[in-house]
Amino acid sequence: MNTQNKNGEVRIGFYICHCGMNIAGVVDCPSVAQYIAKLPGVVVSRDYKYMCSDPGQELIRQDIREHKLNRVVVASCSPSLHEHTFRNAVESGGLNPFYFQMVNIREHDSWVHTDRAQATAKARALARAAISRVRFHRALETTRAPINPDVLVVGGGISGIHAATTMANAGKKVFLVEREPSIGGQMAKFDKTFPTLDCAACILTPKMSAVRSHKNITLWTYSEVVKVEGYVGNYTVTVKRKPRYVNEDLCVGCLECIQACVFKEPKFADEFNMGLSKRKPIYIPFTQAVPPVVVIDPERCLQVRTGKCKKTCLEACADRQAIDFTQKEELVEIKVGNIIIATGFKLFDAKRIPQYGYGLYPNVITAIELERFVTSSGPTGGEIVMRDGHHPKSVGFILCVGSRDMKTNRWCSRTCCMHSMKLAQLVREHTDADVTVFYMDIRAPGKGYEEFYDKSLKEGIQFVRGRVAEVTDWAMAPEEEGKLVIRVEDTLAGFVRRVPVDMIVLATGMEPQADSQEVRRLFNMSCGSEGWFLEKHPKLAPVSTFTDGVFIAGCCQGPKDIPDSIAQAGAAAAEAMALIDKGYIEQEPNTAYIVEADCSGCKSCIPLCPYTAISLDDATQKAKINEALCKGCGTCVAACPSGSIRQNLFEDEEIFSEIEGVLSYV
Amino acid sequence: MKDALKYSYFPGCSLKGLGRSYEQSLLPVMRRLGVELVELDDWNCCGATAYMSVDEAQACVLAARNLAIAEKTGPRDLVTPCSACYLVLNKTKHNMADFPEINQTVQHALKSADLTYSGKVPVRHPLDVLINDVGLDVIKEKVVRPLKGLKVAPYYGCQIVRPYATFDDAWNPTTMDRLLTTLGAEVVPYPLKTKCCGGSLTGTVPEAGLRLTYILLKEAVRRGADVIATVCPLCQFNLDGYHDQIDRRWGPARIPTVYFTQLMGLAFGMTPEELGLKSNFVSMKPLPAESTTV
Numbered sequence: 019m020n021t022q023n024k025n026g027e028v029r030i031g032f033y034i035c036h037c038g039m040n041i042a043g044v045v046d047c048p049s050v051a052q053y054i055a056k057l058p059g060v061v062v063s064r065d066y067k068y069m070c071s072d073p074g075q076e077l078i079r080q081d082i083r084e085h086k087l088n089r090v091v092v093a094s095c096s097p098s099l100h101e102h103t104f105r106n107a108v109e110s111g112g113l114n115p116f117y118f119q120m121v122n123i124r125e126h127d128s129w130v131h132t133d134r135a136q137a138t139a140k141a142r143a144l145a146r147a148a149i150s151r152v153r154f155h156r157a158l159e160t161t162r163a164p165i166n167p168d169v170l171v172v173g174g175g176i177s178g179i180h181a182a183t184t185m186a187n188a189g190k191k192v193f194l195v196e197r198e199p200s201i202g203g204q205m206a207k208f209d210k211t212f213p214t215l216d217c218a219a220c221i222l223t224p225k226m227s228a229v230r231s232h233k234n235i236t237l238w239t240y241s242e243v244v245k246v247e248g249y250v251g252n253y254t255v256t257v258k259r260k261p262r263y264v265n266e267d268l269c270v271g272c273l274e275c276i277q278a279c280v281f282k283e284p285k286f287a288d289e290f291n292m293g294l295s296k297r298k299p300i301y302i303p304f305t306q307a308v309p310p311v312v313v314i315d316p317e318r319c320l321q322v323r324t325g326k327c328k329k330t331c332l333e334a335c336a337d338r339q340a341i342d343f344t345q346k347e348e349l350v351e352i353k354v355g356n357i358i359i360a361t362g363f364k365l366f367d368a369k370r371i372p373q374y375g376y377g378l379y380p381n382v383i384t385a386i387e388l389e390r391f392v393t394s395s396g397p398t399g400g401e402i403v404m405r406d407g408h409h410p411k412s413v414g415f416i417l418c419v420g421s422r423d424m425k426t427n428r429w430c431s432r433t434c435c436m437h438s439m440k441l442a443q444l445v446r447e448h449t450d451a452d453v454t455v456f457y458m459d460i461r462a463p464g465k466g467y468e469e470f471y472d473k474s475l476k477e478g479i480q481f482v483r484g485r486v487a488e489v490t491d492w493a494m495a496p497e498e499e500g501k502l503v504i505r506v507e508d509t510l511a512g513f514v515r516r517v518p519v520d521m522i523v524l525a526t527g528m529e530p531q532a533d534s535q536e537v538r539r540l541f542n543m544s545c546g547s548e549g550w551f552l553e554k555h556p557k558l559a560p561v562s563t564f565t566d567g568v569f570i571a572g573c574c575q576g577p578k579d580i581p582d583s584i585a586q587a588g589a590a591a592a593e594a595m596a597l598i599d600k601g602y603i604e605q606e607p608n609t610a611y612i613v614e615a616d617c618s619g620c621k622s623c624i625p626l627c628p629y630t631a632i633s634l635d636d637a638t639q640k641a642k643i644n645e646a647l648c649k650g651c652g653t654c655v656a657a658c659p660s661g662s663i664r665q666n667l668f669e670d671e672e673i674f675s676e677i678e679g680v681l682s683y684v
Numbered sequence: 685m686k687d688a689l690k691y692s693y694f695p696g697c698s699l700k701g702l703g704r705s706y707e708q709s710l711l712p713v714m715r716r717l718g719v720e721l722v723e724l725d726d727w728n729c730c731g732a733t734a735y736m737s738v739d740e741a742q743a744c745v746l747a748a749r750n751l752a753i754a755e756k757t758g759p760r761d762l763v764t765p766c767s768a769c770y771l772v773l774n775k776t777k778h779n780m781a782d783f784p785e786i787n788q789t790v791q792h793a794l795k796s797a798d799l800t801y802s803g804k805v806p807v808r809h810p811l812d813v814l815i816n817d818v819g820l821d822v823i824k825e826k827v828v829r830p831l832k833g834l835k836v837a838p839y840y841g842c843q844i845v846r847p848y849a850t851f852d853d854a855w856n857p858t859t860m861d862r863l864l865t866t867l868g869a870e871v872v873p874y875p876l877k878t879k880c881c882g883g884s885l886t887g888t889v890p891e892a893g894l895r896l897t898y899i900l901l902k903e904a905v906r907r908g909a910d911v912i913a914t915v916c917p918l919c920q921f922n923l924d925g926y927h928d929q930i931d932r933r934w935g936p937a938r939i940p941t942v943y944f945t946q947l948m949g950l951a952f953g954m955t956p957e958e959l960g961l962k963s964n965f966v967s968m969k970p971l972p973a974e975s976t977t978v
Contacts, residue, residue: 372853372856492902
């Protein structure tokens, strides 16, 4: 093997990391080090317990000084975890950081193999490939691109609201885009919040108003993101603004138009109240809606649908003229540097488990429906009533409906135990009903949550451990007549029970939004197999995604309660601001470049570039690559007919020598 | 009219014995709809659920012999009306596809009889064929005497929908509901439609089995049904055959239980005698327009 190249004598330092037993448990690290030591150009070859530790990094710096190393190879974990660490170590040792190459023998080797001899052989081959490649490495410089300091937040639930206000308070300009006519999300539907039982509206409404009044926040409700282009620091986003047929700036929320509507009585299912009440075609989503302006439902409004209406609403609003039937859908383009996705979740459809009788028996309701019943602003003014108007004498809660279930959703929705216990306490407060909770495990792991469980027990709420088999209306005993009967195996008592109750509450779990796949594609994110948006690292980068400058917060990443959603929203805001306040984006120098002498100016690369980074230089009639726009995807490199496009870090000789290195291992 | 529909037919033991009125009604009804059912040569007992619980691999061998004969007979779907046969044949098919060791045992046994089974023949239920191949529009054309005013509780039992919900929902199947509506009958809401009838427990552990049977009967009565329609010989037997014991234990819950094919036959203008309706313990009342008791 040639130990010389155009950069002079090559002096390689090789380090193999044990990663405790993560690698050393399967790979014989000392033997790999001994094998690599004999390869041409290798000056030092060591194995070490934790290369990423301070002493491990110091080892590299010391060897660079003492042995005059000019190349470094570390065989350890994935580059996505520690490439940055080792490049920094090499740089602080006095070398250009791109004289470094990393070999992944953990995720690609020790974690996926069990045979020690074969795993060790694989580690040798991979290490050898890096040794032969690193000889061709060149000194490269990272480039910097300016960052647009404005931020887009998608979703106006509690997570989006918190992220937006956090950044706006720090002086950043924030666009908050919400699909529904009002912000507030799911939390706006809650009466009280666990474990403190403080009023949800009292803590949410001020935050919602703050969004509207904040000079740094542009709030667009009834709007959706339809297109995203660009990259971290420089995104161009197109937002579709649906017509609400009401001028938000002119409407003061007096609601006189609703009174005046030609529909004398509310007729259509009110979405906010889960269809438990009715609304008119012109309506306000809920009392504390932000913006506090009315909206016209285009599917229901006679004027919008047929153009033939007396338009009594217009008359009622004659002074302000806020109602505007000429509004059209608008597409607005904005430029932002970072995006925070907080699009939330959807509730499991209880009809998917027909055994529980939702939709069949009127007094089987979901937890969120009960939430609306207990709220004083809800459809019953805070009264818990059955469909026949009577108060229930007994209420059963069924947990894990659409959660922890191989037939529907496997995951734990994390909030339903606490949510159900909260509702159970509220039922006890509002009625004299007996309450029984049917559970598999009570999961109350948050601060003050176990204490809340204790409180539920003390308040006389019964707990029966067992997954409910079915809800029936057939009686086998006089006390069951006219009741709903819960059939369940009580796994603590060890027998099957039949528990007659008046009302059943299903604690439906959380699911990814129905359009999560489209949203994922729109923002170039990944989804786990369940459909939740995937974080970059489950522990170390919980709000980052694999796309730089796109962050996730709240339930779109997985089920969580309000405190956790707020924590994530704050973290996402901080991550975005860390990028903004740095002022620039450091770009990996893996960009493509043109070897002008070979370029024939055929232009075949230009349309292929997904980032429009290539153009034809008018003067030279050769292709020209804008380094700031190039993302290093390599498409043009592969496509160039004359081979005149090359790419830093992926030079032909680097790749071919790497392949040779793997193949020459015996 | 569509092209002639031709299927292999596995009746199973019940349809030649206790459940013969099922076959007696199924065959002429299918004939009228242009469906040809060709009975397999030399078929054997499917093993039912009992053998499966004793030795799954050997039970699969027994059932697979029928599948192999069907495959040899021709590239036709295999129709089997009995719920136990339907479940066992499907389970065997799945087991052979999913578990190489079972497949090996079965293939080895089949080989000794010069048979082989590659998994090609689909096993189908008559309800599936009626709804998806024949079609409700064709069935409607054949109705000469709509079952107006007849309130029917559609009872599917557990075996044709679980665990292999191939043509209908596992918990809330509707194919028979739609079929009965097409015949002009009124389908009463019957949320117990896929509950267990007690199966063989009615004979072995009657206190458990009969209780399940009783629940089905009394709820059908309570919900205003005139008759229970079933797809399974064992369900029919349990629901029809134990009324004296049920009377003694819980009080009367008398309601006739008939095969859905018998109701089809009535709607097609056939007589109760032709359809084997005389062999029930609890007799069906005459249809509103009829003068004689069936």
